Amino acid sequence: MTATALAVEGLQVAISGVDVVDGVSLAVEVGETVAIVGESGCGKSMTALAIMRLLPAAAELVAGKVTLRGTELTTLSERAMRGVRGDAISMIFQEPVASLDPLMTVEGQLLETIRAHRTMGIAEARRLALEMLGFVGIPDPAARMKHYPFELSGGICQRIMIAIALSCEPAVLIADEPTTALDVTIQAQILELIKRMRGQFGTAVMLITHDLGVVADMADRVAVMYAGRIVEHAAVEAVFATPGHPYTGLLLKSLPSLEAARKRELPVIQGSVPEPAHWPDGCRFHPRCPFATAVCAEQAPPLAEVAPGQQVACWHHERVREAA
Numbered sequence: 001m002t003a004t005a006l007a008v009e010g011l012q013v014a015i016s017g018v019d020v021v022d023g024v025s026l027a028v029e030v031g032e033t034v035a036i037v038g039e040s041g042c043g044k045s046m047t048a049l050a051i052m053r054l055l056p057a058a059a060e061l062v063a064g065k066v067t068l069r070g071t072e073l074t075t076l077s078e079r080a081m082r083g084v085r086g087d088a089i090s091m092i093f094q095e096p097v098a099s100l101d102p103l104m105t106v107e108g109q110l111l112e113t114i115r116a117h118r119t120m121g122i123a124e125a126r127r128l129a130l131e132m133l134g135f136v137g138i139p140d141p142a143a144r145m146k147h148y149p150f151e152l153s154g155g156i157c158q159r160i161m162i163a164i165a166l167s168c169e170p171a172v173l174i175a176d177e178p179t180t181a182l183d184v185t186i187q188a189q190i191l192e193l194i195k196r197m198r199g200q201f202g203t204a205v206m207l208i209t210h211d212l213g214v215v216a217d218m219a220d221r222v223a224v225m226y227a228g229r230i231v232e233h234a235a236v237e238a239v240f241a242t243p244g245h246p247y248t249g250l251l252l253k254s255l256p257s258l259e260a261a262r263k264r265e266l267p268v269i270q271g272s273v274p275e276p277a278h279w280p281d282g283c284r285f286h287p288r289c290p291f292a293t294a295v296c297a298e299q300a301p302p303l304a305e306v307a308p309g310q311q312v313a314c315w316h317h318e319r320v321r322e323a324a
Contacts, residue, residue, distance in 0.1 A: 003030045004067075005204035006051070006089070006172045011064035013043075013050050020059070020276045021046050022228040028172060031198060033205040035219035035236070037212065037251070041273040042225040044208045045094075048174045051206075052091050053081045069171055087117040090165035091174040096157035100149040106133075106160055107145035110167060117168045132163040136193055155186035162193060169201050176208045191218060212255055216240060224248045227273060227284035230303060234310035242321045244312035246289045249324055283314070291316045 006028045013021035021043045028034045036044045049055050051066050053073060066073040068089055073081065093099040101109055110129035111122070118125070126145075133141030136159040149157050158178065165173060175194060179187035191214060198205055207218055215222055215236060222239045224232040224247060232245040243249040253267045271288040274280060280287055286296035295315050303313040306321070314320060 004028070005030045005032075005069060006206070007065075007067040008047075008051060009065045009067075011047060011050055011066070012062040013046055013055065013059055014062050015056075015059045015276070018276045019062070019279075020228055021050060024064070024225075024228075024230055026223050026230065026233065028204040028206055030171070030204055031202045032220045033198060033207055033218055034221045034223060035207045035209060035215045036223045036225055037209060037215055038225035038247075039210065039269075039273050041275075043228040044225055045176055047225070048091065048176050048206065048208055051174065052085060052089065053078075054085075054091075083117070086113050086165075086170075087168045088170055089172045089174070090168075090170040091176065092158075092161050092165050092178045094177040094180050096161045097149055097154060099161060100157055102148060102150050104148070105145065106147055106149070106152075109160075110145075110164055113164050114167050128167065129163075132167050133160070135166070136160075136163045137189070138163070155183075155189070158186070158190055159193070162190070162197070166197055166201070166203075170203060172204045172206065173197070174206045174208070177210070178207075179211075179214070194218070212251060224251070227279050228276065229284065229313065230311075231285065231313045232311065233303070234307075234312075238307065238310045242307070242310075242324050244306050244310060244317040244321050245285075245314045246291050246316075246320050247285050249320055291319055 004027050009025050011021055011024040012019060024047055026034065036047065038044055050061055055061065061074060064074065068084065073084065107129060110132065111125050114125045114128055129145065130141050133144060138144050138156060138159050179190050194205060197203055209215060219236045222234060222236050223230050224245060226247050232239065232243065232248045239248060240252065243252060250269045254269065256266060269288055282298050282300055283296045286292040289296065301313045301315045303311050306312045306317045
């Protein structure tokens with residue numbers, strides 16, 4: 001039996017009265033990695049910020065529940081939430097250099113997190129900080145402790161962010177595009193580090209990415225987002241083998257392949273993600289969808305189970321699965 005580390009139900013976020021996340025529900029089990037994928041502007045990062053209670057000032061949590069190991073986060077006071085954030089749930093942001101405090105040393109930032117959530121003296125906290133820097137593969141951690149973020153490379157800063165995020169052994173780690181700003185070699189090292197962390201600490205991971213190659217390597221389950229909604233949710237094998245939503249299928253077809261004919265033009269998804277203020281009626285993907293019919297423009301399809309463990313929001317999922 002698995003246990004649910006994080007459950008999100010009916011999450012709705014609005015900016016100036018316009019929904020940007022619309023009814024998102026998903027769960028992450030202990031020791032599991034769930035990937036949220038989709039183009040920029042689909043609501044992935046805003047979902048993560050809502051879970052962490054770090055929404056920008058213009059955004060508002062309109063509805064929904066976020067339950068972390070039995071504790072409802074949306075009803076906590078900000079003071080209580082500060083006790084949870086960085087302890088039971090942590091987040092790795094896209095830009096490590098911009099996310100670290102340029103005026104604090106690495107040691108200062110690690111000790112700030114550790115001592116905020118753990119009752120220990122400065123010497124014990126420093127030993128834990130060194131241990132975490134060693135765990136994430138930073139050479140000569142004692143020397144790095146004295147550096148400022150601007151003195152370090154992007155890859156080292158990302159490792160430091162992970163060390164800070166893991167320092168209190170969180171139950172859930174949200175990784176928002178954790179390798180976007182890094183070169184390919186460092187990307188692979190960071191992803192391997194997240195795998196090792198999941199295995200050693202049993203951490204549940206929510207991985208936000210647009211890189212389906214990373215999804216195939218890292219995830220157990222996948223939630224595909226489009227225009228603020230989850231349109232497909234299934235085990236990673238099912239999504240790659242028999243995608244049920246046209247958007248998922250087109251994302252997969254746009255991946256380059258070593259087996260494809262040379263000089264073959266990659267398929268593209270026509271058009272772009274609509275702005276939240278201009279989401280179309282019915283299925284929000286229908287203006288870009290090759291399978292769309294009249295019903296798609298009139299009625300929004302529910303997210304329903306189309307195969308064991310595979311949920312899809314599409315009126316034509318059978319045709320899509322046959323064409324995969």
